[in-house]
Amino acid sequence: MRLTNRLIYGAVEGGGTKFVCMVGTGPADVVDEVTIPTTSPTETIGAVIEFLARKRSGVELAAVGVATFGPIGLDPESDTYGCVLKTTKVEWSGARILSPIGRRLGVPIGWDTDVNGAILGEARWGAARGVDPALYLTIGTGIGGGALVNGSTIHGLLHPEMGHVPVPVLPGDPFPGICSFHGHCLEGVASGPALAARLGRPVEEIPSDDPAWDLEARYLAYGISGLVLALSPKRVVLGGGVMKQARLLPKVRRAFVDVLNGYVDVPDIVEHVDDYLVLSALDQRAGLYGALVLAERALAAPKRGL
Numbered sequence: 001m002r003l004t005n006r007l008i009y010g011a012v013e014g015g016g017t018k019f020v021c022m023v024g025t026g027p028a029d030v031v032d033e034v035t036i037p038t039t040s041p042t043e044t045i046g047a048v049i050e051f052l053a054r055k056r057s058g059v060e061l062a063a064v065g066v067a068t069f070g071p072i073g074l075d076p077e078s079d080t081y082g083c084v085l086k087t088t089k090v091e092w093s094g095a096r097i098l099s100p101i102g103r104r105l106g107v108p109i110g111w112d113t114d115v116n117g118a119i120l121g122e123a124r125w126g127a128a129r130g131v132d133p134a135l136y137l138t139i140g141t142g143i144g145g146g147a148l149v150n151g152s153t154i155h156g157l158l159h160p161e162m163g164h165v166p167v168p169v170l171p172g173d174p175f176p177g178i179c180s181f182h183g184h185c186l187e188g189v190a191s192g193p194a195l196a197a198r199l200g201r202p203v204e205e206i207p208s209d210d211p212a213w214d215l216e217a218r219y220l221a222y223g224i225s226g227l228v229l230a231l232s233p234k235r236v237v238l239g240g241g242v243m244k245q246a247r248l249l250p251k252v253r254r255a256f257v258d259v260l261n262g263y264v265d266v267p268d269i270v271e272h273v274d275d276y277l278v279l280s281a282l283d284q285r286a287g288l289y290g291a292l293v294l295a296e297r298a299l300a301a302p303k304r305g306l
């Protein structure tokens, strides 16, 4: 009898400080994993390829999924497909991520933003299981979001940039915001660095009873409300370092109901907001596991040969 290798996937989550790579099929089946520091594109992608290409006994890589920081080129007809687009990380502007991986491994590769990956992961294994449409928002060093709609993430002109939606200036708040493009957008006033700049100390050192958390909750509630009104998700999953402040989530829920002011009059929000605005179940692994879903989809329907 001929023994055949078990087919598994490669998953890559690319971030500003590190790339996390794994091979396996899900949270309960992680065959191998490595964390690679984000340095130059050549060095980092080289290390990613080396990890993925490693021979492992009894298993064989069938496809790879990559979920990474953006902006990224997602149009399969464009030359920028598989590349990082113009970004503040100058060295990574224009960096080709998919083609070197595809050339070396010769398997289908799926590709999306880290936050689109995160909602795919949460929908498969986490806090949005079986929920569609669903929204994921990370509130950390930046703010970003991904939405699952009819089973797919949204690719449009580019991809959603939910962290940069405008929010009103709240009465008595003189803080101008820190977004280099907009100043006072959601990320500009409510990301971790924005909170730190507002109070002049790191987020971890802000006491849980500081009134700044009420302001933070209110700004997040405006951002979330706008996205909920536009996309009508059946659940919103919140992740990222800022949400680790335990007293923040109940404040966000209250402020969210208050900002909507009864307009979306459904029991999910009016009576069950605790089940509607929830914390990520996969935490920092959401994007990585989402990359597995991207790999699986790429195997089923390859987008483009690389």
Ligand SMILES: [Zn+2]
Binding pocket: 163, 164, 179, 180, 181, 182, 183, 185, 186, 187, 188
């Ligand atoms: Zn902005």
